[in-house]
Amino acid sequence: MTSVMGAIPSSPDTPAESAVATRGDRPVEPLIFEKSVPGHRGVDLPPLDVPRAPLDESLLGTPVDLSELGQHDVMTHYTHLSTRNFSVDANFYPLGSCTMKHNPRINEWAAALPGFARLHPLQDDAQIQGALRLLYETRCFLQEISGLDEVSLQPAAGAHGEYTALKVIRAYYRHKGQPDRRIVLAPDTAHGTNPASCTMCGAEIVMVKTSDGYTDLDDLRRRIDEHGPESIAAFMITNPNTAGLFDGHVGEAAEIVHEAGAQLYLDGANMNAILGKTRPAEFGADVMHFNTHKTFSTPHGCGGPGAGPVAVAEQLRPFLPRPQVVRRTDGTFGWDHDRPQSIGKVRSFFGQIGVLVRAYAYIRALGCDGLLDVARKAVINANYLAARLRDRYHLPFEGPYAHEFVAVPKFEDSGVHNVDVAKRLLDFGIHPPTMSWPIAHCLMIEPTETESLATLDAFAEAMNTIADEAVHSPERLKEAPHHLPIGRMDEVGANRHLDVRWRPE
Amino acid sequence: MPIPSECRYTETHEWLDLDGDIVTLGITQYAADELTDVTYVEMKPEKSTILPGEPIGEVESVKTTSDIMSPVGGEIVAVNQRAVEEPSLLNSDPFGEGWLIKIRTADPSPLDGLMDHETYDKRFPVAG
Numbered sequence: 001m002t003s004v005m006g007a008i009p010s011s012p013d014t015p016a017e018s019a020v021a022t023r024g025d026r027p028v029e030p031l032i033f034e035k036s037v038p039g040h041r042g043v044d045l046p047p048l049d050v051p052r053a054p055l056d057e058s059l060l061g062t063p064v065d066l067s068e069l070g071q072h073d074v075m076t077h078y079t080h081l082s083t084r085n086f087s088v089d090a091n092f093y094p095l096g097s098c099t100m101k102h103n104p105r106i107n108e109w110a111a112a113l114p115g116f117a118r119l120h121p122l123q124d125d126a127q128i129q130g131a132l133r134l135l136y137e138t139r140c141f142l143q144e145i146s147g148l149d150e151v152s153l154q155p156a157a158g159a160h161g162e163y164t165a166l167k168v169i170r171a172y173y174r175h176k177g178q179p180d181r182r183i184v185l186a187p188d189t190a191h192g193t194n195p196a197s198c199t200m201c202g203a204e205i206v207m208v209k210t211s212d213g214y215t216d217l218d219d220l221r222r223r224i225d226e227h228g229p230e231s232i233a234a235f236m237i238t239n240p241n242t243a244g245l246f247d248g249h250v251g252e253a254a255e256i257v258h259e260a261g262a263q264l265y266l267d268g269a270n271m272n273a274i275l276g277k278t279r280p281a282e283f284g285a286d287v288m289h290f291n292t293h294k295t296f297s298t299p300h301g302c303g304g305p306g307a308g309p310v311a312v313a314e315q316l317r318p319f320l321p322r323p324q325v326v327r328r329t330d331g332t333f334g335w336d337h338d339r340p341q342s343i344g345k346v347r348s349f350f351g352q353i354g355v356l357v358r359a360y361a362y363i364r365a366l367g368c369d370g371l372l373d374v375a376r377k378a379v380i381n382a383n384y385l386a387a388r389l390r391d392r393y394h395l396p397f398e399g400p401y402a403h404e405f406v407a408v409p410k411f412e413d414s415g416v417h418n419v420d421v422a423k424r425l426l427d428f429g430i431h432p433p434t435m436s437w438p439i440a441h442c443l444m445i446e447p448t449e450t451e452s453l454a455t456l457d458a459f460a461e462a463m464n465t466i467a468d469e470a471v472h473s474p475e476r477l478k479e480a481p482h483h484l485p486i487g488r489m490d491e492v493g494a495n496r497h498l499d500v501r502w503r504p505e
Numbered sequence: 506m507p508i509p510s511e512c513r514y515t516e517t518h519e520w521l522d523l524d525g526d527i528v529t530l531g532i533t534q535y536a537a538d539e540l541t542d543v544t545y546v547e548m549k550p551e552k553s554t555i556l557p558g559e560p561i562g563e564v565e566s567v568k569t570t571s572d573i574m575s576p577v578g579g580e581i582v583a584v585n586q587r588a589v590e591e592p593s594l595l596n597s598d599p600f601g602e603g604w605l606i607k608i609r610t611a612d613p614s615p616l617d618g619l620m621d622h623e624t625y626d627k628r629f630p631v632a633g
Contacts, residue, residue, distance in 0.1 A: 419568075440569075
């Protein structure tokens with residue numbers, strides 16, 4: 001990391017300029033279609049040793065215009081492209097809202113053990129006792145961390161966990177004879193998946209205002225009154241929230257929600273900031289989902305792979321997905337299918353086992369003290385960076401912050417926006433933070449607990465260098481990135497005239 | 506064409522112009538600037554009935570997607586197809602060729618509670 005940073009210019013007029021012409025350190029990789037050479041192929045077929053017979057015409061389709069290349073050319077092409085990958089293994093990745101931290105290699109070792117990696121989901125339980133024990137213990141760990149009564153490991157992603165939990169809540173109210181509880185409240189800073197999951201589930205989402213980044217409790221009361229307490233199913237809160245703040249009034253929100261007879265749902269996307277410090281059940285949560293791939297580390301991004309276990313309080317237990325992994329009285333592990341009120345299966349077989357093995361390895365490797373340390377460092381790192389950026393960037397929400405914070409570039413009259421800062425960060429070998437969310441014009445920065453002080457300092461220096469550039473040479477930011485194989489994309493043009501198909505010149 | 510000084514304005518940056526029982530609605534220059542280049546416009550189809558305060562469509566830029574709300578209810582009598590085909594009109598001429606929708610309303614009274622031009626302009630001044 002530091003060596004990458006070391007190669008980066010510290011001011012706008014250093015060697016960076018010469019790099020612009022070469023667009024990075026390698027020529028631009030042509031498309032595989034452009035590399036095609038007629039007659040080249042990846043395999044040599046053995047000589048024909050049977051009589052030639054014509055193919056039935058009806059079996060022949062239109063020839064597909066595929067690229068013709070030897071095996072080695074294909075290999076180098078994709079290897080070149082893979083080196084362009086931007087990943088947590090090569091670069092700092094302070095992406096707010098989705099924890100992109102180091103994935104300890106011991107997790108990969110564990111997940112690759114043949115006893116986990118080579119199982120067949122239909123194998124007899126007696127042959128997979130180790131894997132079942134791991135799932136059972138993971139379930140217990142998550143119950144302890146959440147403080148809630150039972151966990152289902154089936155959901156395969158965070159949003160899938162939300163959907164599952166909302167189904168569980170709906171089943172609960174149907175069972176109670178209150179099928180009209182169809183409204184789910186969420187603060188206006190909620191993750192986009194919250195309203196999406198509600199809509200998928202047939203619930204109606206109603207937004208609650210936030211003030212200074214916190215849920216406006218008066219507005220919460222107002223919305224409940226407006227729609228009638230008897231129509232409210234749940235209040236979905238993310239805590240710490242997307243503004244990077246731990247909402248200390250969540251207990252009061254829980255009381256308001258419980259008074260309406262509804263459930264408090266915790267979106268657990270930001271659990272890394274509170275691991276072991278508090279348990280969602282202690283601040284009133286009735287149900288939550290984990291994003292184990294974020295909180296307990298798994299290589300992820302672009303939609304997977306993940307796991308979104310759901311934890312629930314006593315009243316919701318009967319409705320969890322089935323089957324449930326259990327320890328039987330004789331000490332063996334197996335599946336409990338006998339759950340008549342269950343919403344049923346939400347995932348083929350038993351969930352995303354490979355991801356859960358990694359979560360288990362992470363939890364076991366760190367232990368209680370280690371997990372507490374995760375929370376401590378996530379919070380310290382975010383607050384350290386916020387302090388280092390405070391003079392040059394506007395921090396609209398008052399700290400202290402949890403695991404992330406929101407910064408707004410404010411460079412008077414320079415015409416420089418968040419997108420320009422984000423694009424310029426790429427030149428420094430840094431993945432840009434989330435942009436323009438949860439508020440307009442912002443950058444949402446999550447350093448995570450795994451970054452070294454040197455990396456945090458290099459990021460702060462890059463951000464402050466960019467702030468200087470915004471004042472002295474804003475055009476340099478407007479044209480960034482300068483050092484990547486591809487420069488500033490025409491995003492507006494691409495959106496207005498979508499064309500994703502390559503055609504020969 | 507609506508005259509900005511005669512329009513009413515919402516907190517969520519729509520302008521509304523009342524002519525008889527027809528309300529024309531669009532987004533303000535301030536909103537267009539905040540969104541940056543608009544790339545996509547989708548409105549509810551003509552003849553739909555809408556309730557006051559309901560979303561009537563959405564506007565998308567590379568930065569964000571925003572619901573467009575109408576404080577008045579009624580029937581949608583026209584959608585600006587040119588703006589749908591050419592979303593940049595919302596940036597270049599939000600009060601003119603970039604209008605979004607026309608609603609026939611039986612009850613224009615919600616307009617009374619909205620901001621006038623001076624108040625809106627003071628609260629949300631257009632930069633530059």
